[in-house]
Amino acid sequence: MSQPDTSSGAVPTPARPRRHARSRIPLALLLPAVIGLAFLVLPLAGLIIRTPWATLSQRLSEPGILTALGLSLQTATLATLLCMLFGVPLAWLLARTDFPGRRLVRALVTVPLVLPPVVGGVALLLVFGRRGLIGSWLYAAFGITLPFTTAGVVLAEAFVAMPFLVIAVEGALRGADARYEEAAATLGATRWATFTRVTLPLVAPGIAAGAVLCWARALGEFGATITFAGNFPGRTQTMPLAVYLALETDMQAAIVLSLILLAVSVTILAALRDKWIASP
Amino acid sequence: MTTRSVSILDGHLRVGLAGFSLDIELAIAKGQVVALLGPNGAGKTTALRALAGLRPLSAGHIRLAGQTLDEPARNLFVPVEKRPVGVVFQDYLLFPHLSTLDNVAFGPRRRGTPKTQARQQAAAWLQRMGLADFAGRKPRQLSGGQAQRVALARALAVNPQLLLLDEPLAALDAKTRIDTRAELHRHLHDHDGATLIVTHDPLDAMMLADHLVVIEDGRIVQQGDAATITAQPRTDYIARLVGLNLFQGISTGTTVALPGGFALTTAQALTGHVFAAFPPAAVSLHTSRPDGSPRNTWQATITGIHRHGDNLRIQLDGPITAAADITPAAAAHLNLSPGQQIWAAVKATETRAYPA
Amino acid sequence: MIRFLTATGLAASMLLAGCGSETSSTTTSSSGTGVTGTVTVFAAASLTESFNTIGKDFEAANPGSKVTFNYAGSSALATQINQGAPADIFASAAPANMKTVTDAGNADGPPSIFVKNQLVIAVSKGNPKGIKGLADLTKPGLKVALCAAQVPCGAAAKKALDAAKVSLTPVTLEQDVKQALSKVKLGEVDAALVYRTDAKAAAADVEGIEFPESAQAINDYPIVLLKSAPNKTAAQAFLAYVQSDQGIAVLMAAGFQKP
Numbered sequence: 001m002s003q004p005d006t007s008s009g010a011v012p013t014p015a016r017p018r019r020h021a022r023s024r025i026p027l028a029l030l031l032p033a034v035i036g037l038a039f040l041v042l043p044l045a046g047l048i049i050r051t052p053w054a055t056l057s058q059r060l061s062e063p064g065i066l067t068a069l070g071l072s073l074q075t076a077t078l079a080t081l082l083c084m085l086f087g088v089p090l091a092w093l094l095a096r097t098d099f100p101g102r103r104l105v106r107a108l109v110t111v112p113l114v115l116p117p118v119v120g121g122v123a124l125l126l127v128f129g130r131r132g133l134i135g136s137w138l139y140a141a142f143g144i145t146l147p148f149t150t151a152g153v154v155l156a157e158a159f160v161a162m163p164f165l166v167i168a169v170e171g172a173l174r175g176a177d178a179r180y181e182e183a184a185a186t187l188g189a190t191r192w193a194t195f196t197r198v199t200l201p202l203v204a205p206g207i208a209a210g211a212v213l214c215w216a217r218a219l220g221e222f223g224a225t226i227t228f229a230g231n232f233p234g235r236t237q238t239m240p241l242a243v244y245l246a247l248e249t250d251m252q253a254a255i256v257l258s259l260i261l262l263a264v265s266v267t268i269l270a271a272l273r274d275k276w277i278a279s280p
Numbered sequence: 281m282t283t284r285s286v287s288i289l290d291g292h293l294r295v296g297l298a299g300f301s302l303d304i305e306l307a308i309a310k311g312q313v314v315a316l317l318g319p320n321g322a323g324k325t326t327a328l329r330a331l332a333g334l335r336p337l338s339a340g341h342i343r344l345a346g347q348t349l350d351e352p353a354r355n356l357f358v359p360v361e362k363r364p365v366g367v368v369f370q371d372y373l374l375f376p377h378l379s380t381l382d383n384v385a386f387g388p389r390r391r392g393t394p395k396t397q398a399r400q401q402a403a404a405w406l407q408r409m410g411l412a413d414f415a416g417r418k419p420r421q422l423s424g425g426q427a428q429r430v431a432l433a434r435a436l437a438v439n440p441q442l443l444l445l446d447e448p449l450a451a452l453d454a455k456t457r458i459d460t461r462a463e464l465h466r467h468l469h470d471h472d473g474a475t476l477i478v479t480h481d482p483l484d485a486m487m488l489a490d491h492l493v494v495i496e497d498g499r500i501v502q503q504g505d506a507a508t509i510t511a512q513p514r515t516d517y518i519a520r521l522v523g524l525n526l527f528q529g530i531s532t533g534t535t536v537a538l539p540g541g542f543a544l545t546t547a548q549a550l551t552g553h554v555f556a557a558f559p560p561a562a563v564s565l566h567t568s569r570p571d572g573s574p575r576n577t578w579q580a581t582i583t584g585i586h587r588h589g590d591n592l593r594i595q596l597d598g599p600i601t602a603a604a605d606i607t608p609a610a611a612a613h614l615n616l617s618p619g620q621q622i623w624a625a626v627k628a629t630e631t632r633a634y635p636a
Numbered sequence: 637m638i639r640f641l642t643a644t645g646l647a648a649s650m651l652l653a654g655c656g657s658e659t660s661s662t663t664t665s666s667s668g669t670g671v672t673g674t675v676t677v678f679a680a681a682s683l684t685e686s687f688n689t690i691g692k693d694f695e696a697a698n699p700g701s702k703v704t705f706n707y708a709g710s711s712a713l714a715t716q717i718n719q720g721a722p723a724d725i726f727a728s729a730a731p732a733n734m735k736t737v738t739d740a741g742n743a744d745g746p747p748s749i750f751v752k753n754q755l756v757i758a759v760s761k762g763n764p765k766g767i768k769g770l771a772d773l774t775k776p777g778l779k780v781a782l783c784a785a786q787v788p789c790g791a792a793a794k795k796a797l798d799a800a801k802v803s804l805t806p807v808t809l810e811q812d813v814k815q816a817l818s819k820v821k822l823g824e825v826d827a828a829l830v831y832r833t834d835a836k837a838a839a840a841d842v843e844g845i846e847f848p849e850s851a852q853a854i855n856d857y858p859i860v861l862l863k864s865a866p867n868k869t870a871a872q873a874f875l876a877y878v879q880s881d882q883g884i885a886v887l888m889a890a891g892f893q894k895p
Contacts, residue, residue, distance in 0.1 A: 131823040147824050148779070148807040183373040185360040186332055187387035187438060197386075201377040230808025230819070231784065237809075245811055248711035248786035249732075 068242040076218040079157035091169035121227025152229035157218035164213040172206020292340035302498040308474035315489035323498040333360035366435030374419035381415040387438035405433040542599040546633035553636040562630035563604030672700035680729035686890040724871035727859040730788030734858040747860035751892035756844035781828040784809035793829040795853035833891040
């Protein structure tokens with residue numbers, strides 16, 4: 001780049017702006033993307049437009065809202081932790097080992113995705129209910145019942161949200177380079193040490209992304225929760241249940257509740273930094 | 281110079297894979313650096329992985345410092361993590377989520393050293409490598425040469441009885457390779473365990489190792505020190521590697537009869553099966569049959585002309601196939617072009633013969 | 637591209653128009669002969685079994701006609717109707733939900749109360765916990781399901797409990813009466829306050845225990861023809877049929893009471 005010739009007082013004319021061919025997004029991609037975004041965002045816009053802004057502050061102070069919100073956040077987080085505890089090893093099994101029937105197992109993992117949530121709730125009752133396969137034993141041996149309890153909510157939410165975590169983590173594990181694990185072994189790391197010190201840190205962003213999906217799904221879960229855990233304020237009435245019940249009598253109240261849930265979850269999700277949840 | 285008397289690695293590696301089998305015997309003495317040299321697919325990586333424990337032997341044994349690491353016949357197999365072996369991988373495989381210091385400290389930590397101590401040891405190693413200032417960097421912030429040194433430090437930090445290097449300089453550019461090779465040579469000779477370098481580059485092998493083992497198709501075809509192998513290659517591969525034209529035949533006196541009928545006059549009088557070789561630089565090209573001192577002459581057809589350093593390498597076909605190195609001036613004078621008929625000559629004194 | 641879209645759009649709208657309008661050549665008759673076309677009925681969940689039977693009887697009496705039902709909680713149905721869902725008739729489990737429809741101007745004429753429903757205590761067959769009245773529901777260790785107060789069944793339950801001066805903490809407040817009933821059927825709760833009709837319909841699995849205070853909380857069921865009914869003629873015929881002797885008989889058999 002030549003220096004401007006200041007001695008003659010002349011300033012060089014600015015170079016013609018370079019056309020950055022790469023920064024132009026092809027229309028064939030942009031158009032469907034915008035339509036897709038609109039499709040997702042317009043219903044939210046509808047909610048916001050119909051919000052009773054005039055009475056909003058008074059509605060926000062109604063009792064029960066904070067309880068339902070707090071319960072929702074609590075159970076979704078617990079459900080996510082539960083999913084991670086069991087889902088990460090399951091994902092590892094699916095990604096790193098080869099056993100007969102692996103494809104079947106992977107298909108089974110996706111069952112909660114296809115099952116209507118209410119059916120999932122009924123299935124959970126049949127297993128963990130008072131007369132359920134496992135539930136009856138739990139009650140007889142330990143006096144533990146799961147339906148109509150907060151623990152039941154966590155269980156129902158974990159059931160529907162686990163596939164998201166398992167699939168995301170399995171994908172991340174498959175993408176990760178297994179040779180690092182060999183290197184760790186040559187340095188003397190046992191299989192467990194390799195898993196905790198090398199594999200997990202390498203796929204941590206993938207796990208985080210899966211956990212975020214899992215948490216979001218758990219937060220919004222309705223059908224399985226109300227069927228398995230029932231509906232009782234403070235114990236099992238999560239925000240989605242509160243919304244649905246509010247719809248019975250007061251559509252405006254339902255909208256307000258939905259908006260609160262949306263605002264809280266969008267804030268939390270937006271606060272997650274890209275680099276924490278970007279795929280490796 | 282092979283000090284086979286005090287070997288700490290004694291291996292008979294036999295591995296059977298689909299369509300390929302490896303069968304080689306290796307012995308490395310304490311402090312010795314051995315290079316396993318061969319073309320791609322020869323089985324070098326298989327041998328390295330077997331020694332590391334990343335792949336079990338099909339038969340044979342591996343004994344290191346008195347301990348049997350692998351012996352299928354007696355159902356003995358020591359898993360990777362328990363072997364006193366250190367590996368420097370071709371792509372280094374430095375853990376991306378750990379700093380340079382923690383990478384080097386990884387081995388000692390896994391073997392029980394407490395964190396602070398391990399880090400101190402790691403810092404000492406990095407100091408030795410001249411990378412003390414890079415302790416806090418992440419691997420992706422290192423240059424190729426720096427990463428190679430960290431990988432070496434990481435492998436040496438566990439004080440291995442056997443150090444394995446897989447194509448240690450392959451990932452580096454030409455300039456870095458020259459500098460790194462010299463440094464690596466120094467570190468390897470400071471290491472008091474046994475070292476095995478796997479490489480396809482003869483220059484790396486010759487510069488870094490005391491003893492070369494050449495393998496092709498899973499078998500050892502030649503072994504010895506660099507000088508012997510260079511001067512007396514026993515296979516086409518090695519010959520090409522060291523840049524010689526190699527032939528085999530039956531010698532009577534100084535005449536070697538090659539299959540196909542042609543006879544070479546050599547500088548040594550031998551009897552029986554021999555190798556005969558001459559470097560491309562010893563070949564002169566003439567427009568008509570030359571005479572003078574005893575020389576091998578033949579009429580050849582030019583099949584290829586390529587740049588080779590500052591000279592031109594001419595591929596010749598005829599009663600024998602050979603390569604000739606000609607200066608550009610000479611080539612211009614002769615007006616060489618592919619398909620041309622030309623006379624080639626090599627002095628008998630420059631044609632070496634040695635027993636096969 | 638534009639032409640393709642226009643063509644598709646036209647085709648689609650013609651298809652929809654064809655679906656929507658029934659060019660029904662009908663002859664109005666109060667006894668129902670000769671009525672054809674589809675009648676769409678939005679009815680409260682508690683009317684499921686009885687309306688299904690009435691529907692079949694109506695179709696038998698009026699060959700060429702078809703009655704389709706949409707059963708759900710009365711409030712959900714009211715919302716759907718007010719948001720423009722195509723329906724001929726609305727039968728609600730409580731006057732409150734009907735009011736939201738009439739207030740929105742979607743009713744064609746005033747609604748009429750066609751049946752009443754009363755609550756019973758649904759328990760597992762054999763009444764293993766020996767429940768005899770509302771007071772028994774507060775026995776320690778007993779799990780009871782109620783409908784949420786926003787649902788007609790729940791509002792009635794609250795009234796009845798207040799009348800009996802019983803303070804009950806249920807384990808769950810279900811959002812429709814069928815869900816509360818299914819909890820009893822599955823054995824997850826020991827008792828639930830449901831409609832007599834629901835208990836009767838599930839007679840194979842549950843027993844309905846009567847209690848005096850139910851008389852304090854009787855639910856009136858209103859029914860109305862909707863203003864934007866696609867098939868007014870057939871709808872009116874169905875409306876009449878429901879309130880005729882045949883219709884009422886079916887409803888009584890199910891456990892409803894005369895209005």
